[in-house]
Amino acid sequence: MTLQSQNHYQIFDLPVAFDVDGRALAERYRQLQQVVHPDKYANAGAQQQRLAVQHAAQINDAFQVLKDPLLRAKYLLHLKGVDVDATNGDPLEPAFLMEQMELRERLGAVRETPAPVAELAVIAAQVAARRETLLSNLHDCFRASDVVDWRPAVVGVKKLQFMYRLQDEIDRLEDELV
Amino acid sequence: MALLQISEPGQSTAPHAHRLAAGIDLGTTNSLIATVRSGQPATLPDGEGRHLLPSVVHYAASGEVLVGAAAAALQVSDPLNTVSSVKRFMGRGLEDVGSLGGNLPYEFVTVDDPVPRIKTVAGPVTAVEVSAEILKTLEQRAQATLGGPLTGVVITVPAYFDDAQRQATKDAARVAGLQVLRLLNEPTAAAVAYGLDQEAEGVYAVYDLGGGTFDISILRLNKGVFEVMATAGDSALGGDDFDYAIAHWLMAQAGLGDAVNHRQMRRLLQVARQAKEQLSDAEQTHVELTDYGLDWHGVLDREQLHALIDSLVQKTLLPCKRALRDAGIGIDEIREIVMVGGSTRVPRVRDMVGRFFQRSPLVNIDPDRVVAIGAAIQADILAGNKPDTEMLLLDVIPLSLGIETMGGLVEKVIPRNTTIPVAKAQDFTTFKDGQSAMAIHVVQGERELVTDVRSLARFELRGIPPMVAGAARIRVTYQVDADGLLSVSAREEVTGVQAGIQIKPSYGLTDHEITRMLGESMTHAREDIAARMLREQQVEADRVLEALRGALAEDGARLLSADERIAIEHQMTLLDQVHQGVDGNAIKRAIDDLEQITREFAARRMNAGIERALKGHKLTEFSQT
Numbered sequence: 001m002t003l004q005s006q007n008h009y010q011i012f013d014l015p016v017a018f019d020v021d022g023r024a025l026a027e028r029y030r031q032l033q034q035v036v037h038p039d040k041y042a043n044a045g046a047q048q049q050r051l052a053v054q055h056a057a058q059i060n061d062a063f064q065v066l067k068d069p070l071l072r073a074k075y076l077l078h079l080k081g082v083d084v085d086a087t088n089g090d091p092l093e094p095a096f097l098m099e100q101m102e103l104r105e106r107l108g109a110v111r112e113t114p115a116p117v118a119e120l121a122v123i124a125a126q127v128a129a130r131r132e133t134l135l136s137n138l139h140d141c142f143r144a145s146d147v148v149d150w151r152p153a154v155v156g157v158k159k160l161q162f163m164y165r166l167q168d169e170i171d172r173l174e175d176e177l178v
Numbered sequence: 179m180a181l182l183q184i185s186e187p188g189q190s191t192a193p194h195a196h197r198l199a200a201g202i203d204l205g206t207t208n209s210l211i212a213t214v215r216s217g218q219p220a221t222l223p224d225g226e227g228r229h230l231l232p233s234v235v236h237y238a239a240s241g242e243v244l245v246g247a248a249a250a251a252l253q254v255s256d257p258l259n260t261v262s263s264v265k266r267f268m269g270r271g272l273e274d275v276g277s278l279g280g281n282l283p284y285e286f287v288t289v290d291d292p293v294p295r296i297k298t299v300a301g302p303v304t305a306v307e308v309s310a311e312i313l314k315t316l317e318q319r320a321q322a323t324l325g326g327p328l329t330g331v332v333i334t335v336p337a338y339f340d341d342a343q344r345q346a347t348k349d350a351a352r353v354a355g356l357q358v359l360r361l362l363n364e365p366t367a368a369a370v371a372y373g374l375d376q377e378a379e380g381v382y383a384v385y386d387l388g389g390g391t392f393d394i395s396i397l398r399l400n401k402g403v404f405e406v407m408a409t410a411g412d413s414a415l416g417g418d419d420f421d422y423a424i425a426h427w428l429m430a431q432a433g434l435g436d437a438v439n440h441r442q443m444r445r446l447l448q449v450a451r452q453a454k455e456q457l458s459d460a461e462q463t464h465v466e467l468t469d470y471g472l473d474w475h476g477v478l479d480r481e482q483l484h485a486l487i488d489s490l491v492q493k494t495l496l497p498c499k500r501a502l503r504d505a506g507i508g509i510d511e512i513r514e515i516v517m518v519g520g521s522t523r524v525p526r527v528r529d530m531v532g533r534f535f536q537r538s539p540l541v542n543i544d545p546d547r548v549v550a551i552g553a554a555i556q557a558d559i560l561a562g563n564k565p566d567t568e569m570l571l572l573d574v575i576p577l578s579l580g581i582e583t584m585g586g587l588v589e590k591v592i593p594r595n596t597t598i599p600v601a602k603a604q605d606f607t608t609f610k611d612g613q614s615a616m617a618i619h620v621v622q623g624e625r626e627l628v629t630d631v632r633s634l635a636r637f638e639l640r641g642i643p644p645m646v647a648g649a650a651r652i653r654v655t656y657q658v659d660a661d662g663l664l665s666v667s668a669r670e671e672v673t674g675v676q677a678g679i680q681i682k683p684s685y686g687l688t689d690h691e692i693t694r695m696l697g698e699s700m701t702h703a704r705e706d707i708a709a710r711m712l713r714e715q716q717v718e719a720d721r722v723l724e725a726l727r728g729a730l731a732e733d734g735a736r737l738l739s740a741d742e743r744i745a746i747e748h749q750m751t752l753l754d755q756v757h758q759g760v761d762g763n764a765i766k767r768a769i770d771d772l773e774q775i776t777r778e779f780a781a782r783r784m785n786a787g788i789e790r791a792l793k794g795h796k797l798t799e800f801s802q803t
Contacts, residue, residue, distance in 0.1 A: 002785055013792045028792065030403045030570075035787040037570055038599060038660040042330075042359050042560035045722035047773040048780050053659055055784060057601040064596065175500060 003055055008062035008075060018076055018142035020066055029063045069135055070164055073157045076142065082150050089154040100162055103127065107169055116177050124170050131163040197329040199359065199561035200320050201367070201553025204309060204333055204347065206265040206416060207389030207520060209233050210547060211316040212554035213324065214563070219371070219554040221547050222323050230546060231319075234262045235311045237300040245315040254448060254470070257440040258284050259298045263418055266390045267294060267305040268350075269342030284440070307695055309350035317356060329717075330359035332557040334549050336391040337363035338411030338576045340622050341634050341664045348663065353695045355710065357717075359560040361661040363573055364388070365395035367552030368518040369404055370571070371543060380513040381407070383501075385531050385539065386549075387494060388519040390416040394498045396505040396512075402568035408504035408595045409576050410497035415490065417454075417521035423486040424450035424478070432467055432474035441470045453478050458523050484526055491530045498534060504595050515539045520546050572597055579634075579656055579664060582619035584609070586628045591656045594624065601657040605671070608652075612644040616652055620666055639668045641675060708762075715765040719757035722769055723750060726776060729783060737782045749775050 009016045012028045034040070036055035041048050065071045074084050106123055113119045134156060141153040200213045200222075208230040212221040221229045228247065236249035237259045244252070253260045261284060267274075272286065272294045287295040287302045295302035313333075320328055333356075335347050344361055351358045365384035378399050386393040393411040397404055425446040429438065438446065449467055456463040462479035502509065517539045521527060532538050543551070559567050574595045580588040581604070592602050608616065616639045623631030642650055651671040658664050669675070726746070734743055753768040 002781065003788060026400075030400065030405075031791040032788060033403070033572060034568070034570055035791045036784060037572070039360070039560060039570060043562040043721055044725040045718070045769070045773055047777060048725065051780055051784060053599045053657070054601070055788075056660075057599045057657070060597045060600050061602075171503065174503075175496070 003058055007079060008065050011059060011062045012066065014066070016076070016079065018069075018073060018139060020072065022067070025063070025066055029059065032059050069138070070157065070160050073138055073142070073153070073160070077150060077153060077157065080150055082154060084154055084157050087154055089158065090151050092155065092158060096159060096162075099130075100166075103166055104169075107166070107173065110173060110177075120170060120173055120177065124167075127163060127166050127170065131160070131167075134160050134163060196563055197561040198320075198324050198326050199329050199331065199554075199557040199563070200317075201332045201362075201550050201555070201557045202313065202316055202334065203364070203367075203547075203550035203553060204265065204312060204335075204350075205233055205388055205549075206263050206391060206418065207233060208546065209312050209316060210550035211320050212547070212550040213320060214554050214558035215324075219551045219558070221550050221554075222319055224319055225322075231312065231316060232262075233264065233312055234260060235264070235308050236260045237298040237303065239299040241300055243300075243311055245311050254441055254444045257444045259300070260284070261296055261298070261303070261308050263390055264305045264308040266414065266418075267296075268309065269340065269344070269346035270294070270305075306346050306350045306353060309347070310353035310695070313350060313354035313356060317354065328356070329561050330357040330557065332360045332362050332367075332553040332560065333358060334362050334364045334367050334553050335662075336386070336388070336411065336413055337365050337393040337395050337406075337409040337573075338391065338413045339662075340413070340577055340632055341579075341662070342622075342632065343413065344662050348661065357714075358661075359557055361663070362553055362556055362571070363393070363395065363406070363409070363662075364391075364549045365393045365409065365518065366397070366404060366406060366571055366573055367549045367556065368516060369395070369397050369399075369552070370555050370569070371548045371552035372516055372540070378513075381505075381507055381511050383498075383512050383515045383535065384518060385494075385498070385515060385522065386411075386518040387521040387527060388416050389521065390414065390418050392416060392494050392497070394494070394501045396501050396507055403570045403572065405572045406574045406597075407507065408501045409574055410501040410504070411576065412493065412497060415493060416519075417524075419490050420454055420487050420521065420524070421447050421450045423490065424454060424483070427478075427482070427486055428465065428467060428474070431476055432472065434472075439470075442472055445470050445472060454483070454524065457483050458525060480526075487524070487526060488530075491527055495530070495534050498531075509534075509536055512537075517541050518545050518548050573660075573662065574598060575600070575658055575662055577622045577632075578624055579658070580621050580623070580631065581606075581654060582621060582628045588621055588623070588626055588628055588631055591654070592658065596658075598658045598662055599660050601655060603653050603655040606652045606654060607648050608642065608645065608650045609647055611647050613647070613650070614642050614644065615640045616642065616668075618654060618666070618668055620656075620664070634664065635666070637666060637668060639670070642670050643673050643675060645672070712760065712762040712765075715762045715769070716757055719753055719765050719769055722772060723753060723757070726750060726772070729779070733779075733783050733786065737786060738779060742779070746772075746776055746779065 003011065012025055014020060014025065033056060036052055036059060038049055038052040038056060041052040065075050077084055103123065103126070110116045110119050138153065138156040138160065141156050198213070200211050203210045210221050210229060210231065212219055223229045224231070231246045232250040234246065234249040234253065236244040236252045236256065249260055253262060271292055285297045287297045293304050295304055317328060331351070333347060333351055335344055348358055348361060365386045368384050368386060369382060380399060382397050382399060384395045384397065391411070391413050392415045393409065395409040396407045398407055428446055428450060429435070446467070449465060453463050453465050457478065457480055462477055465476055465478050467474040512535060515531065515535045515537060517528065517531070522541070522545050528539055528541070556571065558564060559569060574597050575592060576594060578590045578594045579592040580590045583589045591604050592600055606616070618637040618639060619628065620634045620637065621628060621631045622634050625631050639652060642652070649672065652668060653671050654666065654668045656664060656666055730743070738746070749772045753772050756764045756768050759765070
């Protein structure tokens with residue numbers, strides 16, 4: 001079977017699941033790059049080099065997706081025939097959205113607080129804790145092997161996306177404050 | 179009794195001749211060339227035993243070009259025709275040049291051209307051409323020492339160089355007539371040189387402060403694989419800035435105000451640099467400003483030096499913090515911090531970095547040579563001299579690559595710190611009925627507005643068939659190769675029409691200009707450009723044939739039918755027949771035909787390799803249980 005026709009899990013010979021053995025993934029990633037990386041073909045013809053770039057890029061992409069929980073969850077749903085970005089899905093609970101707005105407002109006002117760096121650290125800790133909870137919920141959504149209804153997982157992914165965006169905002173503020 | 183030769187899979191049967199390859203550190207202040215001989219990497223000295231080549235080029239009215247110490251000696255007496263620190267202008271436009279600090283010791287021609295040209299008596303020169311002169315001088319040094327032409331070179335660039343700066347570096351190599359095996363990031367090269375591949379495992383940080391650039395890279399080492407987790411930096415911050423800070427202090431002390439001429443500025447920078455270097459050992463140093471109408475003497479002590487440079491050193495710590503965060507690593511997880519670059523000789527830099535990383539930094543290899551040595555090790559491997567090595571470098575792009583969308587916003591296509599090579603596609607659509615063209619603006623940087631990021635290139639996709647707004651599906655594909663260089667293509671997917679793309683590099687030289695420069699440099703080298711092209715084709719033919727012979731010996735029996743093998747061998751014979759001839763086009767055609775016929779074989783070999791790699795893990799896991 002050629003690499004192009006394989007999904008990200010097949011490339012690393014891993015079972016299709018939300019739980020991924022991180023060590024096995026990293027180990028196999030390195031083994032595969034030892035075979036396909038363009039540096040291994042620096043002496044070959046132009047065609048072989050192009051082939052190496054394509055293969056190495058595909059393996060890099062698959063690795064990137066599988067090692068990140070949000071990208072992995074979205075990819076897993078994609079394999080189940082659900083495109084998260086194109087699905088409206090169930091509405092998110094008002095309580096969750098309220099909390100999001102509060103966190104955003106606090107981030108927006110960080111500069112005006114007496115100790116902005118400390119305040120940012122407090123918010124960051126809160127976001128990290130929420131993220132962990134959401135991840136653990138997502139694990140539960142995916143764990144049952146006989147899942148037919150992916151709607152809870154879609155909701156979980158959408159919530160997690162909010163947390164990633166908050167984290168980006170926190171990182172950006174941190175750069176500006178230091 | 180005849181002995182049967184049995185080869186391991188993955189090893190070629192016949193040991194091939196050692197290929198001459200070198201690593202080049204093309205630095206802001208100094209450049210070096212290094213190579214591996216008898217298994218030992220070392221930098222190569224010139225005829226007078228000097229390893230460092232000052233990155234200074236002097237142009238005379240006669241057309242004579244001086245590179246290195248001879249050129250540096252003319253810096254103060256002939257500042258306008260002596261170009262130094264040219265690395266700061268690689269891949270940069272005139273407006274950037276202006277922002278690099280007012281007191282530039284030479285002048286730029288202001289013509290209607292995105293690529294700035296420095297005014298000299300020998301005519302205007304670009305940063306690419308100046309760099310090419312430095313590269314040629316280093317190549318000649320290597321040829322003289324090693325006694326033959328180089329197969330290829332690895333040239334190092336700051337990890338934080340953007341696409342335009344990398345492209346400019348590769349262009350300089352082309353103008354110098356060098357075959358580039360790889361552009362390698364300087365901190366990664368340093369990690370290799372530190373022999374961290376030996377038995378070291380874990381996470382390392384490389385802090386690289388050169389003359390004009392700063393990089394921090396966080397790497398994970400595992401069984402010979404160097405995986406860059408994150409990189410950050412500032413491609414316009416280095417020891418030069420320390421010199422400028424001291425020079426400005428001297429100007430204030432000497433009551434000169436800002437009214438100094440080019441010669442005086444060069445002199446001030448020279449004195450400033452000497453004072454800085456002396457303060458690496460001494461607590462204080464006596465400064466004497468003489469000549470060119472300068473007359474002042476006084477004392478500069480460490481305390482004053484720290485007051486001048488602390489904010490600059492502090493500026494390097496923010497990227498350190500960001501790199502750690504992007505890598506998802508805490509300071510306590512770093513095993514060692516490696517110091518690279520001449521500016522890390524300044525004790526204050528070591529102190530402040532040591533305090534930040536909470537450990538004393540490693541300084542046991544000469545910080546000036548470590549990058550060139552790492553590049554030489556990688557060049558030796560890429561040239562094929564160590565076929566069984568496990569060493570593999572997995573690097574990242576330092577800055578996000580994006581595309582301009584409606585309203586002057588940036589949409590990220592490939593985020594920073596993504597491992598290369600990488601390919602990403604993104605779909606866009608038309609916003610007007612019957613729209614037949616789409617402008618694609620490729621940018622690099624982290625900010626959200628197009629005006630705040632660097633413009634890399636503008637493409638125009640034409641010939642989109644008339645459709646209602648939103649019906650077209652235009653797929654834009656970004657591909658970054660192992661050199662960290664980007665190529666972009668665009669295609670309308672609904673009709674399958676691949677429309678033509680026009681590339682306008684924002685700060686780059688066109689192919690036409692590079693060919694012209696190559697032609698000009700060849701006339702000096704008494705070598706005909708056509709002869710050079712022919713030789714390149716012959717080298718490529720040799721490479722293809724040798725690689726294929728190895729591949730057939732290894733996998734021919736397993737992966738090819740008898741007929742397929744005969745067809746390939748027939749085509750090899752044809753290439754072998756033409757490749758020593760004088761018809762470059764015939765050689766090129768024969769190479770293309772051979773690549774065409776071996777395409778399937780190449781793909782099968784790669785897939786077989788992948789299967790073997792995964793089977794390997796199954797066996798180990800099985801034996802462990």
